[in-house]
Amino acid sequence: MKRVIEVEELTRVEGHGRVEVVIDGEEIKDVNMAIFEGPRFFEAFIETVHYEKVPDIMRRICAICTASHSLASIRAIEKAFNVKVTEQTSLLRDLLIHGEMIESHALHVFMLALPDYLGFPDAVRMASKYPKEVKAALRLKQAGNMVHNIVSGREVHGMNERVGGFSTVPSEQDLKQIKMVMAATKPTAELAVDLFAKLETPKFAESDNVLMALDPGDKFGFMGDYVLVSDGTRHPVENYQALTNERTVKYSHAKFSSYKGSSFMVGALPRVLLNKDKLEGTAAALYDEHKDLLTQNNTLTNNLAQAIELVHSVDRCIEDIDALLSNGLKNEGLVEIEVKANRGTAAVEAPRGILYHDYTFDGEGCIVKCNVITPTAQNAANMEKDYRAAAKRLISEPDEKLVNASNLSLEPTTHAYPARCT
Amino acid sequence: MYKKLAKTEFPRFFEGLGNLGKVYGPVNIEGSTYEFREVQSPEEMDLKYTRTMIPPKKFFLGTKETMYTFDEEKAVYTPAIGKQEKTIIFGIHACDIHALKLLDKVYMDELMDLFYTMKRRNTILIGISCHPDEYCFCKSMGTSYATDGFDLFLHELSDGYFVRVGSEKGHQIIEANKPLFIDADEKDVEEFKMNEKKRLEEFNLELNVLGLQDMLDLAYESPVWQETADECFGCGTCNLTCPTCRCYDVVDYVGLDLKTGERVRRWDSCMLRKHGLVAGGLNFRPTRTERLRNRFNCKGSLTEGMLNCVGCGRCTVYCPAEINFVEVMKKVIGEL
Amino acid sequence: MEEGGKAALSKIAPKELVLSPAKIVKSENMTEIEKHLELEFQDKDYAKGFVYKPGQFVEVSVMGVGEAPISICAARKNPDILELCVRRVGRVTNAIHRLKVGDLLWIRGPYGNGFPMEKMEGSNLLLVGGGLGIAPLRGVLQHALMNREKYGEILVLYGIRCYTAMLFRDEFLHLFYEGDKQNVKFYLSYEDSSDKACYELACERSDRCMSGVVTKLFQLMKISAEDTYAVICGPPIMYKFVVKELLQRNFSPKQIYMTLERRMKCGVGKCGHCIIGSGSNIKYVCKDGPVFTYWDALNTKGMI
Amino acid sequence: MAKPKLGIFSLTGCGGDQLMILNMENELLDLLSYFEIKDFQEGSSYHEDVELDIALVEGSVSTETDLKRLKEIREKSKTLIALGDCAIGGCVQAMRNGQMSMAERMKKVYGVEEDYYDVLEPKGLSAHVKVDLEIPGCPIEKTEIFRAITSLLHGDLPETIDYPVCVECKLNGYPCVLVEKGMPCLGPLTTAGCDARCPGLGLDCIGCRGPIPDEANAAAELDVLLEKGYDEKYIINRLRFFGGNFEDIQKLTKKISERRNKTEGNE
């Protein structure tokens, strides 16, 4: 008997996706995960645009990781033109990306993933039973947004971070306020770790995972020029094409990636597992406490990894601000830029994983060629693999609950990875 | 009444003003953009400024100000008159003083506007002498010198300020700071006169306003409006930076509880499309051409005997399309 | 604010600018889009001081929505009561329509110059109204009827689209039939020639009612321009045509009064929206008008 | 009184407008409590296919699937509100409309033929269905969506803004970056409502709230920027970032490329 389990529209994800599992008797015939978010062709229309405005367009690829796109774009341009930014700029950028991580993870962990486990369709309805927790989560999310607002100019598609620096330096007072709010909401981040450590993580989506994450240098972080792979190799980001091997599939608008012929995973879990030694303070302690729960092959433990990153990012925001304040804020303006015909590639860890921007410019500083590889494209094949594993479990252990609500197994799988970034 | 304030005494005089209220003075923001901002010390100000981008009308007719708060449950509108702060505007130019005199007529004479009046009454105006740049044409508008409408007026001398007292309030300030002021002697008066004479010669830009109203009337169908409107953005900058423009819009906002809220007024501009729009979609000035013509006609007209333009040059300086007010008027008159 | 402050405030605030609550005591749907409201001032002292003439208007506030200028549509009979006729066209007017008897509106005014009722005493009156324009003219009519001896013959020309669009239907039909007893001639024109009810009226009184635009009614009536004042209110395009008819009948520009509409926020000559004219003839419709003579229109570009 | 039924939908875009709703951390729970939420793809798995009082739709119509969904939403909704630039003028993905065919775009990005996917030239909602209210922005502003929702709950549509960013620059007293620094600011053409964020940070407005319909004087902007030394290609690209679907800007592009072809032909 042929059966099709289909989730028409994945919800509580950014963007549109659909999963279709075709089962014939005991056998899984086909698993298709389609991202049918309409394609927007950024790589095509950005051609001829002057570098200065490129990040302004490219950050609009995705709202939830707008700062990641922005910074990947800016860093690719700076690499092409050999721009060195000041320490203050680096610190502000670091602050921004941690802010984004907080905003995005808080949204994701509490509002998108948690309702699955507690049996609610959404956080608003969850709030009727857990008002305190939901409000605390919103405040944590707001703390992340506050960083966006102050450093970048607004919550989504900010504009203040530029090629060569920041247009306007935030005021001391504003930074102090972020610091205060971060300190106040840290317990909520810790609560996230606690919650996901206590929740029983289903094992139905377990299968081999290849992991990839950026090498952040000495400290756990989200920017770097090398990619670490769980097979022990390390590659410069410029080699991203060999790492990702994008291909087009007919049923999905997102491209699918593979590494040495296999699917791979990017995101919080790969980051935490590949860079665990670089975690510090509370985050390091929490990692040690729960490290047995974080298993490379169970994608669903990604939520716990996100929670640990939340704690880390809250601490790092405070640290960055302390460094900024002790150096004294200066109105530095933007670094002078000399354009030349050249190519630049950069990667940033977006909340969902590695994000590559690769540009080639002409002598006037206008784009000749552009390539962007998003975490979703990299994860898409891996998600299919997980869905396949989940579906298999579904057939072999016909748990009533699982069968009745086919969603139940597919949803957490989805929310382990929040899709998006086509 | 005339007095003299020595340069050396100026800092003390300025400090003393702080006791009377919040002091606002011209501060350089960027390039040629100045603004009246709260200042603690004379060093923060640039008293040689030409003009602020936003005119002093902002102190009395807030750019965005709450007029009333309302509460549906209690069924009341409460006028939003907060604590009235004493304000000193330091370093206002003659043209802006004239503009305020005009606004005072509109807002305080007939059916006095409460919000404007309360703030205006709590304000001390201290004028300062200035030099024209290539955009100033206040001389032509008869507003390059103020004989009243201020409390004190400082004219720069080589070693201090020649001070004119314009009101009782001004007189009180002098009295309170008696030791700082001396009587102006003959030399000072001579210098003051000389400076004023020299200043008049510095004006390069002139506009003949005799019969301007008829000229505007006769130019009603002139192609100049269309030509100018083709270049114009209809952005409203000219109105918003004009010290005599006073159009405002009113909007009500309701809060999260859907029961309380506020009625806000904010500056409006006759260059904006909605200015003449009424319900049902009829617009009495649907095109930019008509709106532009209306603006020039309004500026060229008289309000209780005063021209609605004081020649400060702001609308030309800050127009992103570089539309030149005097040039357009000269085209209207037929001089260009 | 402390009490003392409030007291001081009420002393310096002109009463015309105070928002005064008024309760809806009667609300009648006259047509699909027009409502007749009777409001009762809650503050009796305020009501006592609220003296107005036909042609003046008030600013009406609906809490949480906004404010709109509305003509007073009746003569001042009972000082506590204010009559308005509101057409539903936008935010505020829609909100007014949603309100019920017992709800509150806030009023300030009265504003504008109004019609020169005293100056017109001793003369005949020719009222020409189109659509909602009849609302302010109703005040003139009522005033003249209340002071019947002071005015000569009263001619009313009222143009409507169709029968169901007729405002104050009972009142006006009464005048249509019985007006002559008070020396009032009431004429009616209707634009929708297929309207049955109007057609019947036209058959019944072909001397008083015909199909077409309001200017057609001039064919039916006789009038001498000498000692007659014409008073016009209607949609903007109506003015030119009515004026043309009047000029043909030797009305002088100063014998023709009309009331205008413009965007307004303050109603008292400050917010600037209702400005019209050019050169030295710049006017604020709210405070220099809304009633103007045709002479003003000749001198003020863009007035009609 | 029964709570109004609300649906929040998204078509092709970045998801930023729904996210802005989720970003109203302080008001979100209170605001949504006034409604029965029947659909909120980004925030909830709850879904009920019923008649809606209000549908908020973000994203552009860029695929046949989008179009189909939009028509379904329109069908079942009393009031349809377009959220954000994508839903109004197509936003950045409409940048090359009229300049680059869909086939070219497919070839460039996916290396595939035109009919591989069901793509359409990106358009706003009103190109396909009747829209009751448009709330501009990329992304929308919280204050604006807040005011829209409270107004709707109060029973009427909110005030709409059709004046340019320059107004807000002035109300805030921000120095004009065009006048002071010669930056290529699009503020004079762009629908205000953002409180002049970019000039407030010393940046030139890139027009992210879209040109003011039927009012933006693009030709004047071209002249002003040419005079300031920017070249035509630069200016046109810039006008197109958020204005690809606007008639005046398309006309201007055409005029310029024709002129260029002519002079090149003459050479």
Ligand SMILES: Cc1cc2nc3c(=O)[nH]c(=O)nc-3n(C[C@H](O)[C@H](O)[C@H](O)COP(=O)(O)OP(=O)(O)OC[C@H]3O[C@@H](n4cnc5c(N)ncnc54)[C@H](O)[C@@H]3O)c2cc1C
């Ligand atoms: C002197 C005068 C007398 C009037 N008398 C009546 C009357 O008796 N009955 C009646 O139904 N209508 C009358 N109107 C028209 C009425 O004021 C408008 O229909 C009303 O303001 C529309 O407001 P709104 O909020 O419903 O519409 P929206 O289109 O939502 O308008 C928003 C705002 O714009 C302004 N505005 C819009 N249209 C007008 C307008 N025509 N005139 C002035 N301001 C406007 C108002 O401030 C209004 O609140 C009169 C107008 C004037 C100027």
Ligand code: SF4
């Ligand atoms: S400032 Fe210049 S461009 Fe703007 S409306 Fe005025 S004249 Fe037009």
Ligand code: SF4
């Ligand atoms: S900076 Fe831009 S938006 Fe602001 S006033 Fe100048 S041109 Fe207008």
Ligand code: SF4
């Ligand atoms: S200033 Fe322009 S680009 Fe910046 S937020 Fe506002 S509309 Fe968008």
